[in-house]
Amino acid sequence: xxxxxxxxxxxxxxxxxxxxxxxxxxxxxxxxxxxxxxxxxxxxxxxxxxxxxxxxxxxxxxxxxxxxxxxxxxxxxxxxxxxxxxxxxxxxxxxxxxxxxxxxxxxxxxxxxxxxxxxxxxxxxxxxxxxxxxxxxxxxxxxxxxxxxxxx
Amino acid sequence: xxxxxxxxxxxxxxxxxxxxxxxxxxxxxxxxxxxxxxxxxxxxxxxxxxxxxxxxxxxxxxxxxxxxxxxxxxxxxxxxxxxxxxxxxxxxxxxxxxxxxxxxxxxxxxxxxxxxxxxxxxxxxxxxxxxxxxxxxxxxxxxxxxxxxxxxxxxxxxxxxxxxxxxxxxxxxxxxxxxxxxxxxxxxxxxxxxxxxxxxxxxxxxxxxxxxxxxxxxxxxxxxxxxxxxxxxxxxxxxxxxxxxxxxxxxxxxxxxxxxxxxxxxxxxxxxxxxxxxxxxxxxxxxxxxxxxxxxxxxxxxxxxxxxxxxxxxxxxxxxxxxxxxxxxxxxxxxxxxxxxxxxxxxxxxxxxxxxxxxxxxxxxxxxxxxxxxxxxxxxxxxxxxxxxxxxxxxxxxxxxxxxxxxxxxxxxxxxxxx
Numbered sequence: 001x002x003x004x005x006x007x008x009x010x011x012x013x014x015x016x017x018x019x020x021x022x023x024x025x026x027x028x029x030x031x032x033x034x035x036x037x038x039x040x041x042x043x044x045x046x047x048x049x050x051x052x053x054x055x056x057x058x059x060x061x062x063x064x065x066x067x068x069x070x071x072x073x074x075x076x077x078x079x080x081x082x083x084x085x086x087x088x089x090x091x092x093x094x095x096x097x098x099x100x101x102x103x104x105x106x107x108x109x110x111x112x113x114x115x116x117x118x119x120x121x122x123x124x125x126x127x128x129x130x131x132x133x134x135x136x137x138x139x140x141x142x143x144x145x146x147x148x149x150x151x152x
Numbered sequence: 153x154x155x156x157x158x159x160x161x162x163x164x165x166x167x168x169x170x171x172x173x174x175x176x177x178x179x180x181x182x183x184x185x186x187x188x189x190x191x192x193x194x195x196x197x198x199x200x201x202x203x204x205x206x207x208x209x210x211x212x213x214x215x216x217x218x219x220x221x222x223x224x225x226x227x228x229x230x231x232x233x234x235x236x237x238x239x240x241x242x243x244x245x246x247x248x249x250x251x252x253x254x255x256x257x258x259x260x261x262x263x264x265x266x267x268x269x270x271x272x273x274x275x276x277x278x279x280x281x282x283x284x285x286x287x288x289x290x291x292x293x294x295x296x297x298x299x300x301x302x303x304x305x306x307x308x309x310x311x312x313x314x315x316x317x318x319x320x321x322x323x324x325x326x327x328x329x330x331x332x333x334x335x336x337x338x339x340x341x342x343x344x345x346x347x348x349x350x351x352x353x354x355x356x357x358x359x360x361x362x363x364x365x366x367x368x369x370x371x372x373x374x375x376x377x378x379x380x381x382x383x384x385x386x387x388x389x390x391x392x393x394x395x396x397x398x399x400x401x402x403x404x405x406x407x408x409x410x411x412x413x414x415x416x417x418x419x420x421x422x423x424x425x426x427x428x429x430x431x432x433x434x435x436x437x438x439x440x441x442x443x444x445x446x447x448x449x450x451x452x453x454x455x456x457x458x459x460x461x462x463x464x465x466x467x468x469x470x471x472x473x474x475x476x477x478x479x480x481x482x483x484x485x486x487x488x489x490x491x492x493x494x495x496x497x498x499x500x501x502x503x504x505x506x507x508x509x510x511x512x513x514x515x516x517x518x519x520x521x522x523x524x525x526x527x528x529x530x531x532x533x534x535x536x537x538x539x540x541x542x543x544x545x546x547x548x549x550x551x552x553x554x555x556x557x558x559x560x561x562x563x564x565x566x567x568x569x570x571x
Contacts, residue, residue: 004518008511008569017506039510039526040540062540064508065570123514 006119007126008065011073016065021058021075028056034136036128041067045136054078054086064129066120071133073113083141089114090134097127158345158373158495165468168461174550176201176457187520190555195340195368195499195546196524197390200454204394207453211446218442220419234445237452238435241400244455245385246376252408254401254435255443259367260290262386262401263334265438266363267294269411270384271332277303280330282360284309284317284346285536286339289529291365295334309335311536315342315491319350330360337369341530341544342491343474343499345369352382361407367391367399371548372470372497374463377402389447393548394454398447401438408434415440461549470498470547477545477556484563490542498547501528504563507570509543515569516543516562523559 028046035042041063048056057075062068078086093114094100099121120130174180177199182189191199211233217226219234235250242250256262275281281295285308295306307330309322317335326333333355338345352362363384366375370387377385384403390396403411413420413431417440422430431437458466477500481487486505504512513525524544527534534541545559 004515004565004569007514013570039508040534041510042540062508064510066511126510126514129510 003122007123009116009119011116012065012069015069015072019059019068019072021072021079022060023058024060025056025058028058030140032136032140034061034132034139036063036067036132038125039064039067039129041129041132043067043071043133043136045071045133045140047137047140049083049141052084053082054080059133063132064126066117066126066129067132070117070130073117074133074137077110077113078137086137086141090138093117093134094131097121097130161464162468162471165462165465167472168465168469168549170469170550170552173461174552176203177550178202178205180550184520184522185518187518188558190519190521190558192545192547192551192555192559193522193524194371194548194551195391195544197396198371198393198548199550200395200450201393201457203457204450204453208395208446208450211449215449216445219445220436230445233452234443234448237448240452240455241402244375244459245400245402246378247402248378249405251434252402252405254403254408254438255448256399256401256438257397257444258388258390258399259365259386260388260399262384262399263291263363263365264294265401265414266332266334266384266386266403267298269414269438270361270407271295271298271304272301273412275302275304275331278305278329280305280307280325280327282307282309282322282325282330282333282335282355284322284335285311286315286317286342286344286346286530286533287334287336288340288365288367289531290367291334291336292532304331305329308532311342311344314493315339315344315533315537316493317344317346317351319347319354322351323354326354326358326360328358330355330358332361332363334363334365336365336367338366338372338497338499339491339530339533340368340499341501341528341533341542342493343368343496343501343546344491344493345373345495345497348380348382352380356381368499369497371458372463372467374467383407389451389454392451392454393457395444395447395450398444398451400451405434408438411438413437413440417441419443458549466549467497469549470551473547473551473553473556474498474500476553477547477559480556480560481563483560485567487563490537490539500545500547501542502544503539503542504566504570507566509541511570512543512563512566515566516559519558519562519565521555521559521562 030047043061045059215229217230219231238253239250241253307325355362361383366387388399420440490501509525
């Protein structure tokens, strides 16, 4: 049970039940879709990028608690950040979940928010659920037209 | 056999000594995450009894060589073991002849074989193939691929909210252009047993052939292909306690004989020159290359195993556990059963409000309980019930009411975490 509480922390349950920035914005200039065919997680990410900064970010979709919470936390974190900062966050998060970096976050950029998802690293099949929103974000930031992003 | 007849027959079966049976399956005694393994995913692939493991081991340790080639002793022994497995399948399905049994990689390949040989030869543009709304992707995609090649028309029999095959709608879809009806015998996502006798009778009345996808049926019910009068029957060994990588296509001899070969290669020929090749007779015409020899032997052992217990007794036992589970899940608040057909075998598919099946799967796994979560390779079924996925507990001969109790306790934990 304690192991499960480590995975399903209150913050994660809260974000999955009441995802932040869960809407379709009136305007956006970047869009990407993510799909995890294994469990059926789907999200559409909308970005408004202005002067190299994420001026607004929102998402829609459905999925497991881990993917929805991860998407929700991600939107909170990257809003207002530069594209470079968002990419730095993605790399830290990716390393965190694949066990390459410690949950103790580097200074700046409010990384600690992401640490609540560190427990996912003990569930290898669920790592893809948590990284799907971030892979989708990377695709949206690339700004190139491309196919649906998949993690499976 | 009608549903009522099946129910009567199952009620008359003596109970199984499940604890004794569980000892036949070495993996069931292991721990998972420090908990007793509760394996409820046999619908995806069943665990293997010692008899099957030993038969495969014996094949490699004592009786292995390539088959249908050597004049030497070991090749003859291996050939005999392989062909004996074919005869076991013949008796298991009550096929008229052993040459009607074709070894393939699994149910998927069996269906693809029919599509690409029978289908390409006989199904023309505008001809119709009928499937149902509860097919596994393996009985949808091969027909879509054939549609690309031939221009056939694919029709889909709808199901009702209980997940039952709608015979009247099916009858309306049948037409003089219907060449083939390809339907599941038991739905992998819903557990529904389809009314195969009526399906076959109505198809034959229109001159159409019938292929039954029996992957989920063979572990749970005795099959008699002659009594059913089906034209093709497909199943995989691994859901029947046998090894993966081998399965069976049954076909009526005269139909198989008229079909072009599937793959070209060794064993499927009588003679080859650069100008002309003469094909072998059935079943070898459809078995190009060295087959899964130990797989066939393992399947034979699996058939021996279930036959010794008795398919009716197995079905009766699973039915009792399924009924117990169906009653017990009612105490889980908000739980929705997907698939509530009157005639069901071995499958309990469900969703919980505001909890994604993947989270259910992870939480149960931590209690040592293995269930399948996802779309079960039946996305159209998920769409029909408007759910992205379900959690599915599927039963086998070794499952017990105590394991259902563990499942229920696990689901209470899910509710506790997600509130």
